Amino acid sequence: MNRIGISIKPNDARACALLCELHRWLVERDCTVFVDQKLETCIGCATGCDRLPVAEMPDKVELMIVLGGDGTLLHAARDFIGSETPILGINLGRLGFLTDTPVGHMFDVVEQILAGNLKTTRHFSLHAEVWRGSEKLMSSRAMNDVVLERRGGMIGFEMCVNERFVFRMRGDGLILATPAGSTAYALSAGGPIVHPAVDAISVVPVCPHTLSNRPVVIPADEQIELHLVESSSQGAALNLDGIEMLRLEQNDRIVVRKNGYISLVYLPDRHHYYEVLRTKLKWAGQVETR
Known part of the structure; x- marks a missing residue:
């Protein structure tokens, strides 16, 4: 080199x-x-x-x-x-x-x-799109996490995996984290630590308004869709790797899927x-x- x-x-x-x-x-x-x-x-x-x-x-x-x-x-x-x-x-x-x-x-x-x-450790990234009706507002990538977060009051959203309904939640938001991101914001929110060799995405609720919502780990090849069904007057936001990318409105949809790899050397x-x-x-x- x-x-x-x-x-x-x-x-x-x-x-x-x-x-x-x-x-x-x-x-x-x-x-x-x-x-x-x-x-x-x-x-x-x-x-x-x-x-x-x-x-x-x-x-x-x-x-x-x-x-x-x-x-x-x-x-x-x-x-x-x-x-x-x-x-x-x-x-x-x-x-x-x-x-x-x-x-x-x-x-x-x-x-x-x-x-x-x-030697290198390969970490997969995430690709996120935001849709408002039939219009794609944004397309970007994240190495650590894709975060749906409130900007004012509590937000409500639904999550589907491969077009199958998983849950509806009210709270402060949701973190979708790669194994590399499992030791970042997701860990602070109570999510699991995921070894880099595990091909999975952590789904971590942020301050859910119920005791029944818990983190879950799903296969990385599955497509995740979040539908914002309730928000305050301040709306919500999409955050990628700690950077706010877009302000969201009620009924916006976020589609997240596995993306390309990054090689870290050690x-x-x-x-x-x-x-x-x-x-x-x-x-x-x-x-x-x-």
């Missing part, structure tokens, strides 16, 4: 300094470096690098490095859906489930990856999914010596 793309958390002095340091380090190893075109304030020290929109990088780079937290990685990863280009996340945030490489190990990890010592001797869970979630207990 010698064509490397880099994107960082915007307006972050620490990330900017690390970008310049990483760029010089890569150039010394005869790599061609492409830096996110939006980071104009960070590339003065990265003399000689090529500026390129992240959307064009999947066809140009062999490795994408993201410096920041999970939100930064999610933003960059949207353009890599369906690409085989691996993404390495360097954690400058807090938990960092997706960006699980500590910044202190950045150069050691990148050096091993450049030498070919890497080192075989540094990454263990259950160890990541224990460390990030601070699970108590340890192995007993017998």
Whole structure:
């Protein structure tokens, strides 16, 4: 690998300094470096690098490095859906489930990856469409989750899977999460942690106005449709990976289905999914010596 793309958390002095340091380090190893075109304030020290929109990088780079937290990685990863280009996340945030490489190990990890010592975990994404009658208002993708959420008072909606009615609910909303997204908003709302190897979507109600609505995990290949049947005067909204995409009105429909994959890179001797869970979630207990 010698064509490397880099994107960082915007307006972050620490990330900017690390970008310049990483760029010089890569150039010394005869790599061609492409830096996110939006980071104009960070590339003065990265003399000689090529500026390129992240959307064009999947066809140009062999490795994408993201410096920041999970939100930064999610933003960059949207353009890599369906690409085989691996993404390495360097954690400058807090938990960092997706960006699980500590910044202190950045150069050691990148050096091993450049030498070919890497594996990837493939995460599927979700594709969401919004329909108002026969008009398609929006079509977009998410790596973590698709969220129907209230903007004012409680909302009411129906959910169907493969055109079969599942339930009708009143509450604050609903989260449809991939396994990668199961440790994000869905986990905070009481959803299950789903291993990346499990091909499934978590359906997690947000503050349902009944004790009977509970999270459920369904096969990822099934199509989900949400029908907004009740909303307040403020309406509702569709949120993809933490970004509000569209204001919704009563009777709007959201259709969600499985989409292309994203490849996250890790080192075989540094990454263990259950160890990541224990460390990030601070699970108590340890192995007993017998």
